[in-house]
Amino acid sequence: MAGTEHLSVRREGATLVLTLNRPEAKNALSLPMLVGLYDGWLAADEDDTIRSVVLTGAGGCFCAGMDLKALAGKGMEGEQYRDRMTADPDLHWKAMLRHHRPRKPVVAAVEGHCVAGGTEILQGTDIRIAGAGATFGLFEVRRGLFPIGGSTVRLPRQIARTHALEMLLTGRPYSAAEAAGIGLIGRVVPDGTALEEALAVAERINACGPLAVEAVKASVYETAEMTETEGLAAELKRGWPVFATDDAKEGARAFAEQRPPVYRRA
Incomplete structure (x- = not known):
């Protein structure tokens, strides 16, 4: 698969690597990114030579969430993909792993910002590795918004309710160490090595039946x-x-x- 202008795809042996690739906007979600993500999940499901998926972001950042400029009515890049959204109005939720669970294990490799929609996508992944300088959080309430990507349902099932509610209701940022402490991520590694570690985990998965x-x-x-x-x-x-x-x-x-x-x- 070729990916899109905001979603890069490559193979590392039996691992499919999906890279959110819009670093100039901290990998904020766009139509090309969402379409590319959805196509990536489908490719992993359908290709039996793929045994795992690694999801990461370009430019030292994972994902800063939805493009708020587009949400404010200033237009979203990639209008040429609008027909895909029209044909499948649920495509963005599938892309964000709200309404789709890939068959293959998904390992997240996080560097930099992983906030709002980034933290929501993260909750749909299976194994999570982050650089020490990564930042997490659900900022929606600070902007009068609702984290509708599944966080009010998933987060209290993945971490203790008191931690989930604090994250949801305060909208404050969390360091990688804090995120690991409450169980949102599994492991913290030196900055710049999250992808390398994620690929190593994926390779160990690939060696199994x-x-x-x-x-x-x-x-x-x-x-x-x-x-x-x-x-x-x-x-x-x-x-x-x-x-x-x-x-x-x-x-x-x-x-x-x-x-x-x-x-x-x-």
């Missing part, structure tokens, strides 16, 4: 709101078929033969 990885991810999310009894039953339905795959047999053989496994999604 893809059918097992996808089943594990699906199970975690689909059982999140179930009772323990319901969740354990659902886990068995997801998990037992994995044991019957050729990949499972290959994993055992490779272990016994002390060699790297060669998985074939079978």
